[in-house]
Amino acid sequence: MSILCENCKTKRAVFLRPKNGSKVCKECFIELFEEEVHETIQKFQMFEPKEKIGIGASGGKDSTALIHVLTKLKEKYKYENDFVLISIDEGIHGYRDDSLETVKRNQLFYNLPLEIVSFKDLFGWSLDDIILNLGPSNSCSYCGILRRQALDLAAQKISVKKLATGHNANDAAETVLLNFLRGDSVRISRSSEFIINDQNDFKRCKPFIYAYQKEIVAYAYFNKLDYFSTECPYAVNALRGKPRIFLNDLERVHPSGIIDIIDSGQLFALPDSSIKPKIQKCQKCGAVSSQNLCQACILLEKLNKSKPKIEIEIEKK
Numbered sequence: 001m002s003i004l005c006e007n008c009k010t011k012r013a014v015f016l017r018p019k020n021g022s023k024v025c026k027e028c029f030i031e032l033f034e035e036e037v038h039e040t041i042q043k044f045q046m047f048e049p050k051e052k053i054g055i056g057a058s059g060g061k062d063s064t065a066l067i068h069v070l071t072k073l074k075e076k077y078k079y080e081n082d083f084v085l086i087s088i089d090e091g092i093h094g095y096r097d098d099s100l101e102t103v104k105r106n107q108l109f110y111n112l113p114l115e116i117v118s119f120k121d122l123f124g125w126s127l128d129d130i131i132l133n134l135g136p137s138n139s140c141s142y143c144g145i146l147r148r149q150a151l152d153l154a155a156q157k158i159s160v161k162k163l164a165t166g167h168n169a170n171d172a173a174e175t176v177l178l179n180f181l182r183g184d185s186v187r188i189s190r191s192s193e194f195i196i197n198d199q200n201d202f203k204r205c206k207p208f209i210y211a212y213q214k215e216i217v218a219y220a221y222f223n224k225l226d227y228f229s230t231e232c233p234y235a236v237n238a239l240r241g242k243p244r245i246f247l248n249d250l251e252r253v254h255p256s257g258i259i260d261i262i263d264s265g266q267l268f269a270l271p272d273s274s275i276k277p278k279i280q281k282c283q284k285c286g287a288v289s290s291q292n293l294c295q296a297c298i299l300l301e302k303l304n305k306s307k308p309k310i311e312i313e314i315e316k317k
């Protein structure tokens, strides 16, 4: 016997929403999902009128779904914003090169400008070269540090004041738990922020912060979106996998747990006068940093110091 959609009460329910357990038809789910994203954008005033918004486009399901939702919301609610896709090519052979092809297809489909910048051009190192040199154990940290920097530089290059990323509720809850595991009290509240103000003139925002991973997958499936689904070959090394497994279990027995963790992270926000590090500019590149040198410059110094050694070793062979 088929069950009726709890929202429209006419069509057959085809999806059980992990977020709240409601049973809905495809059409209602798509509409509810989009309305919720619109509410998040409005509630946290993520986009100012006339502002050009960058969308971090990796080719994966989250950012592809984000491009689709924002394009629809712009049409429906007459957002006065232009969108531009920004992609970072980290230099991961057999992975990022393929996912960038997906981004290029979507660029044509949605008729949006696309800016691609690579680690190699910006920093002189591809991620594959970095891993070859420093080993795979911290690959996700190295990649995260440089990707953040690369996104900032690309956004500045094309004068984008806001950068929207596809980070979802599960990502945010995972990051809160990860920072607990690392004892990083400063970053606990930051991981669940809806808008991150890195510099006075540049902000990152997360329109999917309340969207569950499984709902994004369903949204992408129902809309037949063209996305790249292969896992990054270096992801196996990430500590992030541990809280992810825990959160998948938690979601089954206590669906609101994901949002509860995000909200708990917010409650850990440190008052300005406490141990919150003073924000300053990196002495080398000028990026916002909590130390004299930003993490990207520290990493690049370490890599560049090891360069002559590699070249001598290659010559010997």
Ligand SMILES: Nc1ncnc2c1ncn2[C@@H]1O[C@H](COP(=O)(O)OP(=O)(O)OP(=O)(O)O)[C@@H](O)[C@H]1O
Binding pocket: 055, 056, 057, 058, 059, 060, 061, 062, 063, 064, 086, 087, 088, 089, 090, 147, 164, 165, 166, 167, 171
């Ligand atoms: N190489 C990249 N270029 C541009 N933006 C990126 C890139 N990698 C990640 N992002 C942005 O950061 C968000 C979170 O990235 P993460 O690596 O956690 O991947 P994810 O959760 O699998 O997302 P997606 O499904 O969009 O790849 C992405 O949704 C995207 O907006």
